[in-house]
Amino acid sequence: MGYRIKEIFHSLQGEGVHAGRAAVFCRFSGCNLWTGREQDRPAAACRFCDTDFTGTDGPGGGVFGDAQTLAAAILAAFPYPLDGNGWRPYVVFTGGEPALQLTPELLDVLHAHGCQCGVETNGTLPLPAGLDWVTVSPKAGTRLVVTQGDELKLVWPQVGADPSDFDGLDFRHFILQPRDDAGRGAGDEPGADHVAACVRYCLEHPRWRLGLQAHKFLGIR
Numbered sequence: 001m002g003y004r005i006k007e008i009f010h011s012l013q014g015e016g017v018h019a020g021r022a023a024v025f026c027r028f029s030g031c032n033l034w035t036g037r038e039q040d041r042p043a044a045a046c047r048f049c050d051t052d053f054t055g056t057d058g059p060g061g062g063v064f065g066d067a068q069t070l071a072a073a074i075l076a077a078f079p080y081p082l083d084g085n086g087w088r089p090y091v092v093f094t095g096g097e098p099a100l101q102l103t104p105e106l107l108d109v110l111h112a113h114g115c116q117c118g119v120e121t122n123g124t125l126p127l128p129a130g131l132d133w134v135t136v137s138p139k140a141g142t143r144l145v146v147t148q149g150d151e152l153k154l155v156w157p158q159v160g161a162d163p164s165d166f167d168g169l170d171f172r173h174f175i176l177q178p179r180d181d182a183g184r185g186a187g188d189e190p191g192a193d194h195v196a197a198c199v200r201y202c203l204e205h206p207r208w209r210l211g212l213q214a215h216k217f218l219g220i221r
């Protein structure tokens with residue numbers, strides 16, 4: 001069967017606590033909350049997705065037969081030698097939904113090469129053990145099975161998901177990220193200022209911090 005990968009690329013993390021950190025991103029193809037087809041968006045469990053995760057045709061993408069082969073492609077995407085010197089290369093598994101395909105074998109191979117491995121997940125599927133950083137981005141109307149981790153990143157506003165719904169969960173960081181769905185038909189209040197709403201919420205609820213998608217205003221991937 002193999003791992004179906006949309007793309008593998010090196011960039012700066014644009015979101016969350018690790019914003020600004022160089023990493024190789026491995027984007028898995030497929031998601032359990034949307035097909036990725038525009039005609040299916042209105043009926044999808046998640047309707048504000050801003051990512052193309054369909055197919056295996058992106059830069060560095062493809063079908064990789066085993067963990068060793070995929071790990072080799074990920075390691076080859078680092079544009080500098082991976083010889084340590086006091087730092088660990090960072091790999092971010094994203095999607096789509098990485099929990100559909102991520103395996104302990106893949107983490108083991110990357111750990112053996114000194115990598116740190118993070119994941120960005122919608123939290124509705126179990127994750128393999130051994131991840132070094134877990135970011136959960138919950139979606140309204142879905143049931144979280146990943147209820148602890150490093151950061152909970154709520155894209156907001158979302159009808160049916162209030163930040164207070166997640167206050168009792170076991171995360172080190174709580175991040176409110178303004179929903180960016182311009183032109184994608186997922187808005188429930190046209191013209192609403194999502195940034196202002198998130199700023200207001202964080203000012204009134206200091207457990208939450210504002211998260212911005214730096215890669216978008218920097219014009220990088």
Ligand code: SF4
Nearest residue numbers: 031034046049096122
């Ligand atoms: S869960 Fe994530 S990858 Fe899946 S459709 Fe929603 S935003 Fe996109």
